[in-house]
Amino acid sequence: xxxxxxxxxxxxxxxxxxxxxxxxxxxxxxxxxxxxxxxxxxxxxxxxxxxxxxxxxxxxxxxxxxxxxxxxxxxxxxxxxxxxxxxxxxxxxxxxxxxxxxxxxxxxxxxxx
Amino acid sequence: xxxxxxxxxxxxxxxxxxxxxxxxxxxxxxxxxxxxxxxxxxxxxxxxxxxxxxxxxxxxxxxxxxxxxxxxxxxxxxxxxxxxxxxxxxxxxxxxxxxxxxxxxxxxxxxxx
Numbered sequence: 001x002x003x004x005x006x007x008x009x010x011x012x013x014x015x016x017x018x019x020x021x022x023x024x025x026x027x028x029x030x031x032x033x034x035x036x037x038x039x040x041x042x043x044x045x046x047x048x049x050x051x052x053x054x055x056x057x058x059x060x061x062x063x064x065x066x067x068x069x070x071x072x073x074x075x076x077x078x079x080x081x082x083x084x085x086x087x088x089x090x091x092x093x094x095x096x097x098x099x100x101x102x103x104x105x106x107x108x109x110x111x112x113x
Numbered sequence: 114x115x116x117x118x119x120x121x122x123x124x125x126x127x128x129x130x131x132x133x134x135x136x137x138x139x140x141x142x143x144x145x146x147x148x149x150x151x152x153x154x155x156x157x158x159x160x161x162x163x164x165x166x167x168x169x170x171x172x173x174x175x176x177x178x179x180x181x182x183x184x185x186x187x188x189x190x191x192x193x194x195x196x197x198x199x200x201x202x203x204x205x206x207x208x209x210x211x212x213x214x215x216x217x218x219x220x221x222x223x224x225x226x
Contacts, residue, residue, distance in 0.1 A: 001172075032212040043203065043217040044156070051212060089156060099144050099207055099215055100169040103156040 002027040004092050006104025014112050019080050021107045023090035024072040030092040033066060033073050034101070039086045047088075048075070080111045115140065117218035119204050125224045131192040134221045138185050138206030144168070145187040146215070147179060150201040159202075162187055163209050191223075199225045 003026040013019050025033075031052035036044035050057045050064045050073065057064050061080075066073040077084055087108050091101040118137040126132050138145050146161035146169075158171040162181035179189040185206075191198055204218045 034215065036217075043219045046214055046216070049214065091156075093212070099146055099161055099163075099205075099209075099213075100158050100171070101146075101148075101156075101205075101215065102158065105155050 002030060002092055002094070002102040004090060004102050004104040006090050006107055008107060009105060010108045010110070012110045012112065013080050015080060015082060017080055019075075019077045019084070019109055019111075021075045021088055021090070021109075022072060023074070023092075023104045024070075025092045025102075026071065027092070027094065028068075028071065029094045030102075032093045033064070034091050035064060035075050036089045036091065037086045038089065038106075044089060077109075080109075082111050082113050085109055085111045117204055117206050117216055119202075119218040119221050121221060122219065123222045123224075125226060126194050127226055128194055128196060130194050131190060132194060132223060133188055133190045134202055134204075134223075136187045136189075136204030136206075136218060138187070138204075139216055141208065142206035142216075143185055143209040144207050145181055145185060146205045147187070147189050148203040148205065148217075149173075150203055150220070151199075156203070159189065194225045196225050199223060 006023045034049035037047045038044045063076045087106045090104040144163045147159040161169040165181045176192045181187045201220045203220045205215045207213045207215045
């Protein structure tokens, strides 16, 4: 089955700096890659997603890039703010296999003011 | 529009007992999936239901089961509880079309003592 690896597991940055989280996946049939942000004690919330027919997607300070050949995708957060502190999860799924997400292990992002 | 609603939010059970968790998806959503979140294993897929049928199943023992009703509401059941079943159980819903946004509920915190 699919395997998603996520790095780093923890990331500490200064407010205003950029943060990059990387994920690799194993199943070349995966074609949908969402990113979720989970604050302590709360639900995972989708922050951005990308489909395999697109190489990059941006939404204000957040961007995701996808390299299908290398089977990896990355989350980029620019101008980080303390409220960006949370655990971020990447995930992958195969479009023709329903809605089963395989998650990476998560990255705890700490933004220091 | 109301989000994904899960009940109960918190519960404590004794080893050997069984538990039933409930999930009401976003109105109009026909796919409901369940995930287990633990510090050690991260977010793991349990199963997905679509139109009252199990469409996907993760690698969990048969003690974990679920069902979906005609109104798309779903329940999951864990029988013969073990200490290791202590976790946050998350329900997620989407329209049913693969690759569409998956929305999570707040989860049910289960503690097995």
